Amino acid sequence: MSGILNGLLGINPFLALALVGLLVFAEDALFVGFVIPGETAAVLGGVVASRGHVDLWAMMGLVVVAAVIGDAVGYSLGKRFGPRIVNGKVLDKRRAKLVQAQEFLRRHGGYAVFFGRFVAFFRAVMPTLAGTSRMHYPRFLVFNAAGGLAWGVGFVLLGYLAGNSYEAVARVAGRGITAAVVVTALATLVLWRVRRARRERRGRLAQEPEE
Numbered sequence: 001m002s003g004i005l006n007g008l009l010g011i012n013p014f015l016a017l018a019l020v021g022l023l024v025f026a027e028d029a030l031f032v033g034f035v036i037p038g039e040t041a042a043v044l045g046g047v048v049a050s051r052g053h054v055d056l057w058a059m060m061g062l063v064v065v066a067a068v069i070g071d072a073v074g075y076s077l078g079k080r081f082g083p084r085i086v087n088g089k090v091l092d093k094r095r096a097k098l099v100q101a102q103e104f105l106r107r108h109g110g111y112a113v114f115f116g117r118f119v120a121f122f123r124a125v126m127p128t129l130a131g132t133s134r135m136h137y138p139r140f141l142v143f144n145a146a147g148g149l150a151w152g153v154g155f156v157l158l159g160y161l162a163g164n165s166y167e168a169v170a171r172v173a174g175r176g177i178t179a180a181v182v183v184t185a186l187a188t189l190v191l192w193r194v195r196r197a198r199r200e201r202r203g204r205l206a207q208e209p210e211e
Contacts, residue, residue, distance in 0.1 A: 013054045021065075028073070029071075047160070048159075063152040063156050065148075066152075068145050073127075078129060086129070091125075105126065110143040113126055117148065
């Protein structure tokens, strides 16, 4: 990874921006995340910005846009070629995780698109699964944009603040973010069920005849 960073530091700033953006985009659109996780590219982009080679705001904006567009392309591919992609050989070794992702999407809908961005495997497949399931695109877009903004800004800032410690931060952030997402998803599920139970109880009380 040090070699990649040194390479990014030694090239034209615009080319460095393009390479980081391409890696983030390709993770969701082309499943490149199975090889190079998108958060690694985002953190590296932040490190490059911390060295003064590119503007921090430009790097954050690029990563966010690349993440959102990559997800949109993944959604379109899923909507058009979903079954062929889901049943393809590239996912054979990850079939158990794919089932988990499909169940997560089925249970949580748009929230799965948002939270899925913070989990490496889910981030790579969730847009395609959302397209395959025919999720209403405006709903997908809202959660996709929100997730891309939070994820892109967060990981680029991690790299920017970490500087030379980017490798340790990338490892810790990967585990920490995953744990945080699990806790947040569980809390969201509990809150949703409590609210649904309250609505159902109010509905039953409203339907009960007055004595």
